[in-house]
Amino acid sequence: MTGLPSILAGVFAYAAVVLTMGSYSAWAGGIALSLLMIPVVMLTAEEAIKMVPQAMKDAALGMGCTPSQSMVKVVLPVAMPGIITGVVLAVARAAGETAPLLFTALFSEYWLQVNHPTASLAVLIYNYSGMPFENQIELAWTASLVLVLMVLVLNIVSRIIGRRKHV
Amino acid sequence: MDTAPLATSDAPIDDMAPGDVVLDCQADQIHYGDFLAVRDSHVPIRKNQITGFIGPSGCGKSTVLKSINRMNDLIRGFRFNGQVHFHGMDIYDKKVDPVSVRRNIGMVFQQPNPFSMSIYENVAFGLRLNRFRGNIAKKVEKALRGAALWDEVKNKLKNNGLSLSGGQQQRLCIARAIATEPQVLLMDEPCSALDPIATRQIEELMVQLKERYTVAIVTHNMQQAQRVADQTAFFAVDISKGGRTGYLVEMAPTAHLFENPKQKLTKEYLQGEFS
Ligand SMILES: Nc1ncnc2c1ncn2[C@@H]1O[C@H](COP(=O)(O)OP(=O)(O)OP(=O)(O)O)[C@@H](O)[C@H]1O
Ligand SMILES: [Mg+2]
Numbered sequence: 291m292t293g294l295p296s297i298l299a300g301v302f303a304y305a306a307v308v309l310t311m312g313s314y315s316a317w318a319g320g321i322a323l324s325l326l327m328i329p330v331v332m333l334t335a336e337e338a339i340k341m342v343p344q345a346m347k348d349a350a351l352g353m354g355c356t357p358s359q360s361m362v363k364v365v366l367p368v369a370m371p372g373i374i375t376g377v378v379l380a381v382a383r384a385a386g387e388t389a390p391l392l393f394t395a396l397f398s399e400y401w402l403q404v405n406h407p408t409a410s411l412a413v414l415i416y417n418y419s420g421m422p423f424e425n426q427i428e429l430a431w432t433a434s435l436v437l438v439l440m441v442l443v444l445n446i447v448s449r450i451i452g453r454r455k456h457v
Numbered sequence: 458m459d460t461a462p463l464a465t466s467d468a469p470i471d472d473m474a475p476g477d478v479v480l481d482c483q484a485d486q487i488h489y490g491d492f493l494a495v496r497d498s499h500v501p502i503r504k505n506q507i508t509g510f511i512g513p514s515g516c517g518k519s520t521v522l523k524s525i526n527r528m529n530d531l532i533r534g535f536r537f538n539g540q541v542h543f544h545g546m547d548i549y550d551k552k553v554d555p556v557s558v559r560r561n562i563g564m565v566f567q568q569p570n571p572f573s574m575s576i577y578e579n580v581a582f583g584l585r586l587n588r589f590r591g592n593i594a595k596k597v598e599k600a601l602r603g604a605a606l607w608d609e610v611k612n613k614l615k616n617n618g619l620s621l622s623g624g625q626q627q628r629l630c631i632a633r634a635i636a637t638e639p640q641v642l643l644m645d646e647p648c649s650a651l652d653p654i655a656t657r658q659i660e661e662l663m664v665q666l667k668e669r670y671t672v673a674i675v676t677h678n679m680q681q682a683q684r685v686a687d688q689t690a691f692f693a694v695d696i697s698k699g700g701r702t703g704y705l706v707e708m709a710p711t712a713h714l715f716e717n718p719k720q721k722l723t724k725e726y727l728q729g730e731f732s
Pocket of ligand 1: 489492494513514515516517518519520521532677701703
């Protein structure tokens with residue numbers, strides 16, 4: 291699933307949301323992007339949960355935890371930095387995606403409205419860079435810088451969280 | 458989820474005198490899948506005494522010990538035929554919730570396994586799990602004192618339990634187990650990961666613990682069994698029927714078992730271990 295071409299997520303959300311709701315919308319874009327994020331988040335969460343030592347799970351069982359109590363009270367707190375790392379990385383990846391948004395959130399010159407087409411940095415760069423006006427091409431460059439910085443910051447944040455409190 | 462039969466039927470246990478059988482484990486057959494791991498082993502555990510389990514590796518000591526608080530239930534293919542009488546009921550009865558069994562019969566493992574949380578929260582864990590309403594701080598202190606760890610950690614209760622030394626971690630695990638005052642405490646080779654000094658501390662601790670609790674301990678160390686155990690159960694492996702099935706050869710007060718064992722097998726094993 292991690293190898294899913296991002297454009298397919300867009301096509302799927304187009305069929306499932308845009309066609310049924312009758313218009314391009316921020317919702318549809320969100321759904322397309324979350325489809326892309328789910329495998330990354332799931333894989334890292336699974337890894338993080340597997341990393342929790344069996345001895346600790348046994349201790350929880352021995353104390354009289356039900357399996358769900360063991361998960362909530364013992365396993366998840368230990369695995370949480372890893373899980374958050376996965377989420378942050380997935381957000382960073384989604385922030386740079388253009389293809390799935392072209393069929394879903396589309397683009398707009400106006401402020402966010404969840405039921406209507408909405409702007410995104412990635413699509414803005416795509417649209418403006420093709421314009422004949424110097425001014426808009428410069429805006430596209432600026433947006434690229436902002437996007438790169440955002441992804442960089444998210445990656446740094448995920449590193450910091452991931453480093454904390456590993457057992 | 459809240460099955461209280463074990464917790465509420467507390468009448469019989471308080472009437473018991475030290476030395477009475479508080480927990481009677483009758484393991485007729487214990488299987489892992491098709492493999493018969495243990496057969497015909499009857500191990501009575503006496504109140505306020507330490508019961509030692511000895512025997513060669515693979516003879517089923519851990520299997521029997523973990524059967525007593527149903528720790529093996531989650532292992533696929535595990536089957537226990539027999540009974541474990543505790544509080545006048547069989548803990549393998551269908552009506553009994555294994556979770557409530559484990560809350561009444563504590564367990565200390567071979568490898569120290571504190572949770573990745575503060576020392577304080579480690580000890581308070583069982584109290585919170587049982588929704589204890591009283592003064593948690595007091596109980597935590599009492600448990601840490603009971604585990605002979607209080608003086609070493611009283612100024613750093615907020616530190617992570619994993620930051621302690623191995624011996625301290627094991628005593629933390631003991632504190633965690635006794636904080637809820639279980640009636641029986643099971644220990645599976647609790648000293649095998651520790652150095653001689655830490656081992657001595659844990660042994661002294663066990664002797665103190667038996668004043669208030671009933672303890673069953675698996676050990677590979679014959680001297681340790683002699684130093685701490687009141688009763689000793691010797692297990693061996695039977696290879697006569699093709700498999701490697703463990704069984705109880707002999708159980709007796711420790712001094713009897715070591716000085717004049719009734720079974721030839723016990724004698725041979727002890728001679729081998731001491732020569
Ligand atoms: N989870 C399991 N699945 C299958 N077989 C198991 C499992 N645990 C133990 N056994 C088998 O059951 C038998 C008894 O094992 P057990 O761990 O109880 O021995 P032990 O007396 O505690 O040995 P040791 O002194 O080495 O700890 C062994 O033959 C072992 O291979
Ligand atoms: Mg063992």
